[in-house]
Amino acid sequence: MADNATEIVTYTRDQHKARYLRSFKLYVPAADVGPNTLPDAEAASHADSCVVLYYNVKANGRDQDLVLSTGPKLLNKAKAVGIDGKLPATGARGFVIVQASPTGGTIPEKAELRYVAKGLRFRCTVTDLYLPGDPCPIEGIDTGDDTNLPAGTILEWTSPPAGINSQTEVVEQADGTGLTGGHPEESDQELIDRIIERQANPPASGNDAHYQDAVRKTPNVPVHGVWTFPAIDGPGTTAIVFTVRTSTPLGS
Numbered sequence: 001m002a003d004n005a006t007e008i009v010t011y012t013r014d015q016h017k018a019r020y021l022r023s024f025k026l027y028v029p030a031a032d033v034g035p036n037t038l039p040d041a042e043a044a045s046h047a048d049s050c051v052v053l054y055y056n057v058k059a060n061g062r063d064q065d066l067v068l069s070t071g072p073k074l075l076n077k078a079k080a081v082g083i084d085g086k087l088p089a090t091g092a093r094g095f096v097i098v099q100a101s102p103t104g105g106t107i108p109e110k111a112e113l114r115y116v117a118k119g120l121r122f123r124c125t126v127t128d129l130y131l132p133g134d135p136c137p138i139e140g141i142d143t144g145d146d147t148n149l150p151a152g153t154i155l156e157w158t159s160p161p162a163g164i165n166s167q168t169e170v171v172e173q174a175d176g177t178g179l180t181g182g183h184p185e186e187s188d189q190e191l192i193d194r195i196i197e198r199q200a201n202p203p204a205s206g207n208d209a210h211y212q213d214a215v216r217k218t219p220n221v222p223v224h225g226v227w228t229f230p231a232i233d234g235p236g237t238t239a240i241v242f243t244v245r246t247s248t249p250l251g252s
Helices: 012-026 038-067 071-080 187-202 208-216
Strands: 095-099 105-107 112-115 120-124 128-130 133-139 154-157 167-170 221-228 238-244
Touching: 012 038, 038 187, 071 187, 167 187, 187 208, 208 221
Parallel strands: none
Antiparallel strands: 095 133, 095 167, 105 128, 112 120, 112 154, 120 133, 154 167, 221 238
């Protein structure tokens, strides 16, 4: 059975031993089941065996409870293992090709662009002097899947800097995509997966999980999986590789 906290309740070793002796006495009323008797030894041995089974039952119950958790209950479970909450929604990132006068122009960080067709907003992430044809890094101010735009999409500067044309085009990346990485808030299932991973490999004192946890907390980057390779270039060095949450199901 389970209490209000959904924790599976099992008998203690002593309770189980007592129930065993009670059942034995019911079947053999004349039997001596006192200390140091054979029934007493059998009851103790049986109780010891069941303690292991009870532990596994309780552990499985806790895992099942996690899988079915939602809302505040799930967030509380995340907090209990050191996860602050769901990963926030993110905007897509990528580059646009600058269209400008021959001498170019300075585009400041946070200069805003718009995708007029859907009313989506983006911004420049690096202040620099951009010449015609230079790639300019941008990220979504708005968030979610809609900010993932294909290569060739036309964006417009809200207030074009001096020397910069009002329109610009999304650059095609090596994998054929354009702006990627836009993602809604982390789903319940994604958070459950993170909780299970953290329980299996908790971060502590600079271990691999500690490095991986730091990478997952990188602001504005929808990190999904992280792997570490200790001593990759000799003692005291570590390589870190990570993937980002995909924009589409089964995406890479």
